[in-house]
Amino acid sequence: MKISIGNHDDETSSSLREYMSHFNLTHQYYSFNYQNVHFTVISTELPYEVGSKQYNFINNDLSKAAADPNIDWIIIYYHKLAYTSPSKHAAQSLLQNTYHPLFDKYDVDLVLQGHNHNYQRSYPIEYKTTNLLSNSKTKTTPPIITDTNNTNYNNPKGPIFVTVGTGGEYERGYKLIGKAPYIASQHVGYGILDVDVINNGKTLDSKFYEDIDGIVKDQFTITKSK
Numbered sequence: 739m740k741i742s743i744g745n746h747d748d749e750t751s752s753s754l755r756e757y758m759s760h761f762n763l764t765h766q767y768y769s770f771n772y773q774n775v776h777f778t779v780i781s782t783e784l785p786y787e788v789g790s791k792q793y794n795f796i797n798n799d800l801s802k803a804a805a806d807p808n809i810d811w812i813i814i815y816y817h818k819l820a821y822t823s824p825s826k827h828a829a830q831s832l833l834q835n836t837y838h839p840l841f842d843k844y845d846v847d848l849v850l851q852g853h854n855h856n857y858q859r860s861y862p863i864e865y866k867t868t869n870l871l872s873n874s875k876t877k878t879t880p881p882i883i884t885d886t887n888n889t890n891y892n893n894p895k896g897p898i899f900v901t902v903g904t905g906g907e908y909e910r911g912y913k914l915i916g917k918a919p920y921i922a923s924q925h926v927g928y929g930i931l932d933v934d935v936i937n938n939g940k941t942l943d944s945k946f947y948e949d950i951d952g953i954v955k956d957q958f959t960i961t962k963s964k
Contacts, residue, residue, distance in 0.1 A: 740770065742779050743939040744817035744852060746751070746796065749812070767792050769799045773811040773937045776803040782818035787836055796837070810939055810962065814897070815850035819838070821863070821881065823924055824915040825854045829878045833928050838865035846897045847960055848933070848942065855912045857946055858901040858926040859956055861885055862894035882919050891960045898960065904929040923956040937961065 741757070743766045748754040757763075769935055781859035787790045797805035803809050819827060822836040841849065842865050863881035884895040891898070902925065904911070928949035936943050940963070946956040 740779065742766075742816050742852075743781050743783050746781060750785050759902065767795060769905065773935070774808060775935060776809045776812045778803070778807070778812065780816035782816050782830070782833060787832060790882065791878045793836065796894050797840060800840060800846070804844040807839075807937070809910075811848070811935070811942060812844065812846045813850065813933075814846055815847045817852045818851070819851050819853050821860060821918070821920065822851075822854055822901060823918040823921050824856055825856060826912040827853050831837075831878045835863075836879055838934065839867070841897050842895075843923050848944075849897045849899045851899060851901045852903045853955070854901055854905040856901065856914055857922050857923075857927075857929060857931075857956065858899075858918075859923045859946070859958065860899040860918075860920050861887075861922045862891055862896045862898055862922050864896035867884075880918075881920055884940065888922055889958050892946055894960060900931060900944075902929075902946075922958075925955045927955075929955065 741761050742817065743754070743757065747757050755910055759927065766784055767779055769776065769778045778796060780796060781792065784792055803812050818833060819829045820838060822829050842898060861883045862885045866882050886927065907930050914924055914926060917924060927947070927954050929943060929947055930949060933947050934943045940961060942960045944958050947953065948955050
């Protein structure tokens, strides 16, 4: 198991040390490869703005992964939210404006988030670069939807963002107060996201299962032809 540290995990220094020790971590942000997939883990509990140690690590890490001919997929995961439909927790403007441009630059495929205790899955979305030229760096702004197909994507532009805050012991779920225009599917309730690499490593096949009865509540595929 490869974890990302969340806001409840570092409430005390002793609990953070326990997590770091148990999962054999030396840093809250790190990366690893599994076959043809590269995973980058970001800590939303440490400074991550441009110029920070974490940002420099993430930038260099994604640059190397994007240039590696053995890597076909790049998956990012972290705890807090860059994008979300209206719910208990809002999106973090700094996270969105700092990292989504990097995700686009290095062709990140899938971004996994937590924090809101529900399930949300976006269309493929690109960062609206005009935001960097305006005074909106501290505001969350709608991204550009690049493909409105609901389930199957071929060589999409921009990553798909998925919030999977649907496991563990918590309230029955955080209410979804409406639906953001860039969100393709959303659901309240317990469940898991299962991501398989199929088709000789060229397709990500993802299914969100409701935990109670195993019903597939959402599914999508990303296929690359390179």
